[in-house]
Amino acid sequence: MQRAIALVDCNNFYVSCERLFQPRLEGKPVVVLSNNDGCVVSRSQEVKDLGIKMALPWYQMKDVAKRHGIIAYSSNYALYADLSNRVMSLLSQFSPQQEVYSIDECFLELTGMESLGKLSDHAQRIRQTIKQGVGIPVCVGIASSKTLAKLANHVAKKQAHYNSVCNFNEMTEVERDVLFANIEVGEVWGVGRRSSVRLHEMGIHSVLDMQRVSPKRIRDEFSVVLERTVAELNGEACLELEDIVPDKQQIICSRSFGSLVSNLPEMEQAVVSYATRAAEKLRSQHSLASGIQVYIRTNPHKEKDPQYQQSILMPLAEPSDDTRHLCHAALQGLRQIYRSGYAYQKAGVMLTDIIPASARPRTLFDDVATQMRSHALMSAMDAINRRMGSGTLKLLAAGVSQNWAMRSGNRSPRYTTEWGEIARCNAI
DNA sequence: TCTGGGGTCCTAGGACCC
C-alpha cells in the first residue's frame, strides 16, 4: 500500500496569531520579532512580497518598515503556545498517529485512508476545520515520506493554483519530475546553506538532480543523514513518525540581555533566573540532571570591543531537580569563568546528563527526609507559579529590578492565558 | 543603541584499555 504522510503547517504562524485577535491587521504588512526585538521571525505575505528575509535584524529594516508601514510585534510565546495546542488538538482527530514537529507544524499518518475519498479532499476538510475551530490558516502537503511531505507543503504554500493542498501521490511521475526540476535543492528539508553550496558545486542544482544522485556519492561527500534525505526524496520512508515525545536530553535556557552587563552581581541574577527556568522545565518532564553548564559571552557583533566567551560544566554531587541546588552549582561555575572588564551580552545554562526521576540512584546514605522536603517545596513553588503567573515565587538571588531583562517593546496581550489580559467584546 | 532561542544528530579525534 502506498504510504501517505501529511505535513500540516500553519501559515506565517506568529503573524496569524496576532491577526486572530486584531483583525485590523488583516491585509497589512506585519512582522513578529524574536526575543529582545532582535530580528524578524515571522512575516506576513505582504512583508515576504517586499523581499524582506527571515532573521533580518529589526534595526536594519526600520527605514523600510517606516516606508511601507510595516507593523512589528514583540513575540508573545504564551499566546502562540496556547493557539498551537488548540491547532494540534484539533488535528489529532484526523489520524491515530500524529507527530507534533514544531510549534506550527505536525505530521499525520494518512496511509490507508483513501477509503475516505481523495486524500486531497480530506486535506481540504482538515484546513476548514482548523480555520473554523481556531482561525489559523494552514497548508497541507501529502507524500510517501516525511521529506517529500515537507516538499509538498512547500509547493502548496508557494503555488497558488494548488489551493493550499498538494498531494504528490496523486500526481504522475512526469508531473513530479517537472515540478522537482524547478525547485532549488536548498528547499529540501535537511539541506542547509552549507550543503546547498557544496551540492551546487557538484552540479546538483534542483530537487530532481538530488533525487537522481548516487546515494553512495552523497554518503562519501556528506554523511548518512543526507544519504537518507536522498532515499526519502525517492519515496522511501526512512524517517518514522515519532508520536511519543521523548524526554529532552538537554535543557537549555539562554537569553541575550536587554542591555549589556558589566558587573558580577547582575550576571549572577541572570544566571539564577535562567537556571530557575531550566529547573522548571526539568521538573515538568519528571527528570533529574547531574550536571549544569554555564555559558557567558560578550557581543560578537561588536568587533571593536574586547571579546570573551567561556563555558564550564559543573557536575552535581547527585542528580537533582531542586532549583536551589542547580542555582548554587550554576553560580559557582559563573564565578569561575567571569572576568571583569568585559561588557557581556548573553548568558545561558544547560542541564545535562538528564535521567528520569524514577531512576534516581539509591545509596545506603540517602537522606530521604531531605529529598522529600525538597520535592514538596519544588512542587509548591511550581503550583503557585502555574496558578499566579510565572515568577510569582522565586529565589531572591534572581534579583528584583532585573535591569538586564530582555526588551519586549510591543508585545500584544496574552489574550488566552492571563485573566487580566483576556480579550474583551464591547457591546455598542 | 540595535543581530533569537532551543533543540537533535553525526563525526572526528583523543584517551584509554586489552
Place this chain on the structure above:
DNA sequence: TCTGGGGTCCTAGGACCC
C-alpha cells in the same frame, strides 16, 4: 631491523531544524 589493532567512551564542533 622490527613497536598492532580493535574497541569503547567522551568531548567538541559542525550542520541542520524551526
